[in-house]
Structures are given as C-alpha cells and as structure tokens.
Amino acid sequence: MNIDENTKINLLYNFYQSLLTKKQNQYVDLYYVEDFSLSEIAEQLQVSRQAVMDNLHRSVSLLESFESELGLIKKTQEIDDIASKLENIVTTRYPDDKELSELVKRISKINEK
Known part of the structure; x- marks a missing residue:
C-alpha cells in the first residue's frame, strides 16, 4: 500500500468512522491507524487472514461510498x-x-x- 492510499483511507476514516459498525471500526483502526499487519489482526481477533482482508475491503468500500454520497x-x-x-x-x-x-x-x- 502506498502512502497516498493510506492517507486517503485515514482521512475517510476520520470523517466517517462513526458510520461504521464496531467490528468495521476495529479492523480499520488496527490496520490503518495502529499499523498492525493482517496476520497480527487475525491473531488478535482469532480469525483468518482472509477474513481480515475481506472485512477491510468491505469497510474501505463503504468509507468510499460515504464520501461519494456525502462529499464531506x-x-x-x-x-x-x-x-x-x-x-x-x-x-x-x-x-x-x-x-x-x-x-x-x-x-x-x-x-x-
């Protein structure tokens, strides 16, 4: 992930995190804010790496859709x-x-x- 993409997602997260579920917030926060690896998140939450990736992709898509709709x-x-x-x-x-x-x-x- 390049720095621009990470910055973009952090910005989206700062604006729209309250619209995510608790679980989505947890995944996004650990990966993009706390800089945990996929493996570290999987271990901490006792899920597979694939589950972490899937949840992150869905959450980021949701954040992008919020910006697309609201434009904050x-x-x-x-x-x-x-x-x-x-x-x-x-x-x-x-x-x-x-x-x-x-x-x-x-x-x-x-x-x-």
Missing part, C-alpha cells in the same frame, strides 16, 4: 481553499478592516473542529 472531504477541502484565498485578498486589499478579518478567521476555523 471534498466540501471541507473547498472551504479550506476558499478561506485561504479570501484571507489573501483581505490581508492584501483590506488590511485595516477588522470586521472582515474576523469573518475570515471564523471561516478558517470551521474545519478545525
């Missing part, structure tokens, strides 16, 4: 992009406008929660 990651990235551009405009063109600066800060903080 895409929307969050868009808010970040707009907030950054807006901040540049405000600091460049309206550096003395405190009210506008405060609004830009509030927009930027939306995704920090």
Whole structure:
C-alpha cells in the first residue's frame, strides 16, 4: 500500500468512522491507524487472514461510498481553499478592516473542529 492510499483511507476514516459498525471500526483502526499487519489482526481477533482482508475491503468500500454520497472531504477541502484565498485578498486589499478579518478567521476555523 502506498502512502497516498493510506492517507486517503485515514482521512475517510476520520470523517466517517462513526458510520461504521464496531467490528468495521476495529479492523480499520488496527490496520490503518495502529499499523498492525493482517496476520497480527487475525491473531488478535482469532480469525483468518482472509477474513481480515475481506472485512477491510468491505469497510474501505463503504468509507468510499460515504464520501461519494456525502462529499464531506471534498466540501471541507473547498472551504479550506476558499478561506485561504479570501484571507489573501483581505490581508492584501483590506488590511485595516477588522470586521472582515474576523469573518475570515471564523471561516478558517470551521474545519478545525
């Protein structure tokens, strides 16, 4: 697994983990967050390696379908992009406008929660 794919799945997991079952959360957390191997997970959960792989594939597919339907990651990235551009405009063109600066800060903080 390359780093980009792992990062993508961790991001999906951060956004949508509450929509997974307890079992799905456990598998995804152990593999993608805790960096356990398939064998280590199989041993810990007393299942086969194949069961671990199957569960991970289903869980990742589910996370991807959540993003496809809800688009929270895409929307969050868009808010970040707009907030950054807006901040540049405000600091460049309206550096003395405190009210506008405060609004830009509030927009930027939306995704920090």
